Amino acid sequence: MTAALIEARSLSARYGPSPALDGLDASIPAGDVVAVLGENGSGKSTLLKVLARVLAPSGGEILFDGRPLSDFPRRATARRIAYVPQSVDLVFPIRCLDLVLQGRAPYGNGFVAESPEDRDRAREAMRACDVEALADRDAKALSGGERRRVFLARALAQEAEVWLLDEPTAGLDPRHRLEFLETLWRVHRERRTTVLVVTHEIGLAVALASSVLLLKAGRAIARGARADVLTAENLGRAFGTPFERRGTGFGVRSEVLPAGSSEL
């Protein structure tokens, strides 16, 4: 077993008075694709925000590469950990290329990133995510699937070794969902990034993840290899509804898993 790249120890976080993470323990090995699974309000997105340093923890600690995450300067963290938020509401026009160039900001002097090298990296990332043709388009005018891929390209341009993806396929139709996951899988394999994907879709965890972190009420109730965590008993506890094994996937009774979701 490889040493953990990220380790959370009794991690807590809160929005106002209500706790969102409540003593969470987790350990993420380098190079893994980890599905962070749990019902609404179980603390999944909060965990990503704390790891991305968007939200400060209220207790516990995070070790990154063996050192407390808070010891790293913010910009140094941003060079190693990329965060792709769930949905982004763009108000003002912004060219897709400029959006992807934002991924270079942690490297630039005073957050300005427009050197030829930055542009090359951004173009390269857009090519890898099949969005190079959109470079001069306004990101506001893109479809949901295109926009997710542009944001994935931004994370790629950031050259971080960890990607934190919050519900990356929410709201995508089956074709765009599959296209996005194929792109994600390909760039993950090429770059050997560690990926944390927050989702409440069990099918997505089955399709994509090598290990699973199962959350309930701000704590990890099970973690480890996918096959060990995704048992009917664990899922029943996490989601508060009975599950049964059916073929290779899991389904709530009466729910039908989309065909092919277990093999990507």
Next chain:
Amino acid sequence: MKALGRGPALAAGALLLAAVLAAAFSVGGVHLSLFDLVRGDGEAGQTARMLAALRLPRVLLAALVGACLALAGAALQALLKNPLADPFLLGTSGGAAVGAAGAALLGASPLASPAFAFAGATAASLGVAALARRGGRLDLERLLLAGLIANAFFSALLLAAFSLASGEASRTMLFWMMGSLSDATPGKVAALSPYVLAGLVVLLGAAARLNLFAVGEESAAALGVDTERTKRVVFLAASLLTGAAVAFAGVIGFVGLLVPHGVRAVAGNDQRALLPLSALAGAALLVAADAVSRAALAPAELPIGAITAALGAPLFAWLLLRTP
């Protein structure tokens, strides 16, 4: 989306401002010939110089006040990711007016009024932001409603002060409420200049960080920006600029809303260009509006705020219709 580079765009903006300044300088109750002023011989030259000495401070004050308000509006729009942000609509100007009027009522020196206006503007910004905050984030609808509440409250305070004051003091109150450039003096121009410069320098320093706010505060934080610090710096700079403008010219609305929109449509949303261009365009707009206010009904004057509101209110309505 971006027609010009940053350098040429700034040069074009500066040229526009120079042209507007020259035109506004000659327009007014009495026409001032720039030719007579430069040639300067005989009676015509003397008259021209006298007029120039009266008019120059006013034109320059209009330019500085316009630059302050447009800069504050542009920075707030970028920070809050909200096209409706404006120091007037968010209650910052009202807070500044109450601060300055309070100082005048207490008999403080006119030179201290920017400090009081700044305090009022900062208090208003903080209060409106606190009202609009929900679940840790600033909500767009709540922000505008909070601005409305703040403006209603500040109007009440100003009206009360107006009815309590008498004679000269009540005229002063009216000045804060309506906004006016008619009391311009070289001293005021000199006193306002450092505020504009300081605000511009601070905001230009934050411009690259503000660009990352275009995708949202969380996104900027995840890219390594200390967002709390950036918010504090930009809010303070916007309050300082608004406070300074209001202290010397009263409440003039909509400049901070109007100008960044026009500039954005022409030059894109890169704050490193948008902020300085907004300063130039805001100066040009207010100088032009002031020239219209002096010339339209000469020798009577239209209130400057009436002209900016006549331009700004339709834009505001249009933005409201477009915002989902």
